[in-house]
Amino acid sequence: MTFDLTSHVPAFGTSHSQGAAEYPGLDDWRELPIKQAPQWDDAEALASAVDELSSVPPLVFAGEVDVLRARLAEAAEGRAFLLQGGDCAETFAGATANRISSRVKTLLQMAVVLTYGASMPVIKMGRMAGQFAKPRSSDTETRDGVTLPSFRGEIVNGFDFTPEARRHDPSRMVKAYHTSASTLNLVRAFTTGGFADLRSVHSWNKGFMANPAYARYEEIAGEIDRAVRFMGAAGVDFTALRTTEFFAAHEALLLDYERALTRLDSRTGLPYTTSGHFLWIGERTRDLDGAHVDFLSKVRNPIGVKLGPTTKPDDALALIDKLDPEREPGRLTFITRMGAGKIRENLPPLVEAVKASGARVLWVTDPMHGNTVTAANGFKTRRFDDVMDEVSGFFEVHRAAGTHPGGMHVEMTGDDVAECLGGADPIDESAFADRYESLCDPRLNHQQSLEMAFVVTEALSHPNRR
Ligand SMILES: O=C[C@H](O)[C@H](O)COP(=O)(O)O
Numbered sequence: 319m320t321f322d323l324t325s326h327v328p329a330f331g332t333s334h335s336q337g338a339a340e341y342p343g344l345d346d347w348r349e350l351p352i353k354q355a356p357q358w359d360d361a362e363a364l365a366s367a368v369d370e371l372s373s374v375p376p377l378v379f380a381g382e383v384d385v386l387r388a389r390l391a392e393a394a395e396g397r398a399f400l401l402q403g404g405d406c407a408e409t410f411a412g413a414t415a416n417r418i419s420s421r422v423k424t425l426l427q428m429a430v431v432l433t434y435g436a437s438m439p440v441i442k443m444g445r446m447a448g449q450f451a452k453p454r455s456s457d458t459e460t461r462d463g464v465t466l467p468s469f470r471g472e473i474v475n476g477f478d479f480t481p482e483a484r485r486h487d488p489s490r491m492v493k494a495y496h497t498s499a500s501t502l503n504l505v506r507a508f509t510t511g512g513f514a515d516l517r518s519v520h521s522w523n524k525g526f527m528a529n530p531a532y533a534r535y536e537e538i539a540g541e542i543d544r545a546v547r548f549m550g551a552a553g554v555d556f557t558a559l560r561t562t563e564f565f566a567a568h569e570a571l572l573l574d575y576e577r578a579l580t581r582l583d584s585r586t587g588l589p590y591t592t593s594g595h596f597l598w599i600g601e602r603t604r605d606l607d608g609a610h611v612d613f614l615s616k617v618r619n620p621i622g623v624k625l626g627p628t629t630k631p632d633d634a635l636a637l638i639d640k641l642d643p644e645r646e647p648g649r650l651t652f653i654t655r656m657g658a659g660k661i662r663e664n665l666p667p668l669v670e671a672v673k674a675s676g677a678r679v680l681w682v683t684d685p686m687h688g689n690t691v692t693a694a695n696g697f698k699t700r701r702f703d704d705v706m707d708e709v710s711g712f713f714e715v716h717r718a719a720g721t722h723p724g725g726m727h728v729e730m731t732g733d734d735v736a737e738c739l740g741g742a743d744p745i746d747e748s749a750f751a752d753r754y755e756s757l758c759d760p761r762l763n764h765q766q767s768l769e770m771a772f773v774v775t776e777a778l779s780h781p782n783r784r
Pocket residue numbers: 406452453454455456687758759
C-alpha cells in the first residue's frame with residue numbers, strides 16, 4: 319500500500335454500536351494484578367463516569383484504526399517511517415487552539431524534513447487527544463515535610479499540591495474525554511483543511527532556518543527547497559498535498575477509561591478502543607501476566623510496548639506471543655527507551671532474538687525516557703546530545719542487524735519552553751525558572767524538535783558525512 323502526503327483521512331464509513339461493548343475476555347484484566355492504578359474512593363462517582371463514557375460517541379473509528387495498522391505494517395517492512403510526538407502529560411488548560419496548532423505544526427514541519435531524509439512516507443502521530451494518564455515512580459510526593467499522593471495526570475488528579483487537588487477523582491475521566499474530543503476535532507480540521515499544505519509547512523521551515531544558530535543545516539534545507547521547487551516545476555498538483563493523515567496515540571494506562579470507551583465494530587463485531595488510534599503499554603505496566611497486557615491483547619488497535627534497559631529477549635518474545643499471536647503486520651510496535659549509554663549494548667540481543675523468531679514488529683526509538691537527569695537546580699531534564707546519541711545508537715544497531723529502524727517517539731511541544739538542555743541555540747538551566755511548563759517530563763521545544771529532524775535527516779541522507 320502506498321502512503322504519501324496526498325492521502326486523506328478515510329471517510330468515517332464505520333459505525334459502532336453504542337453502550338459498553340460485551341465481548342469475551344474484555345474484562346479478564348479485572349482479575350489480574352494491576353500496577354499504577356488510581357485509588358478511586360467514590361464508587362458511585364466511578365460508576366457514573368464509566369456509565370457516561372460507555373455511551374458517548376467514539377473518538378476514532380475502526381476504519382481509521384485499520385488504515386493505521388496498514389501504514390505501520392509498511393513501516394515495519396522499511397517502507398515508511400513513524401513520527402510520534404507530543405506532551406509527556408497533556409493538560410486540560412493546554413487544549414487551546416494556539417497550543418494545539420503549534421504542536422501539530424511542529425510535527426508537520428519535522429515530518430517534511432524527515433520525509434526528505436528517509437525518502438519515504440512519514441506516518442504522523444500525536445501523543446495527543448488522550449495523553450492524560452501518568453505512571454509515577456513513587457505513589458507519594460513530599461514537600462516541606464508534607465506528603466500527598468503523586469500527580470498522576472489530569473485524568474486522575476490535579477497538579478496543585480493540596481489534598482483536594484491530589485484526590486483521585488473519577489469525574490476527571492469524563493473531562494479528559496471531552497478535552498480529547500475537542501483536541502481531535504481541531505487536529506482533524508488542521509490536517510484536512512489546508513493547514514498541512516506542503517508549501518506552507520516548507521515555508522515555516524524557512525523561518526526556522528533564518529536563525530544563524532542553525533547554519534549547519536543550510537545545505538539540507540537548500541536541498542529540500544530545491545526538491546519542492548522541482549516538484550512545482552515538474553507540474554506536481556500541490557492541491558493534493560493540502561491534507562495529510564494524522565493519528566492520535568496515548569499510553570493506555572487507565573483501564574477504567576479505556577474499557578469504557580471500547581466498542582464493537584459494526585462491520586466485524588470485534589472490539590476497538592475508541593479513545594485513540596494507537597495505544598501503548600508503558601515500561602512500568604508491561605508485565606506479561608498483568609492487567610494492561612491482557613486488556614490490550616483483546617482489542618484490535620495497533621499496540622505499542624515500551625521496552626526499557628532491563629528487557630530480556632524472552633520478555634520481548636513472550637510479549638509478541640501474547641499481543642500478536644497471529645503475527646499480523648502492523649499490530650505490534652516495540653518502542654525502545656534504553657538510554658544513550660545502554661542502547662548499543664542492550665538493544666542488539668532483543669533485535670536479534672525477534673529477528674530469529676521470524677516475527678515482524680515495528681521498531682521505534684523513544685530517546686527521551688532513558689535519558690532523564692536532574693539538573694543542579696532540581697528540574698527534571700534531558701540533554702539534547704544524549705537524546706540524539708540514543709537516536710544514532712538506534713540506527714546503528716538496526717543497520718548492523720539488517721533490521722528496520724522504523725520510527726521515533728518524542729516528548730515535544732510547539733512552544734518556546736525551556737525544559738531540555740542544549741541544542742544549537744542552546745537552552746541552559748537558568749531558563750528553567752521562567753520557561754519550564756511541563757507537569758511531568760521535559761519536552762523538546764519547537765526549535766529543538768525541528769533541529770532533531772534536521773540531524774536525523776542529515777544522518778540518513780548523508781550517512782558518511784558526520
Ligand atoms: O512519563 C513518564 C513517567 O510518567 C515519568 O517519567 C515518571 O516520572 P517520575 O519518575 O517523576 O515519577
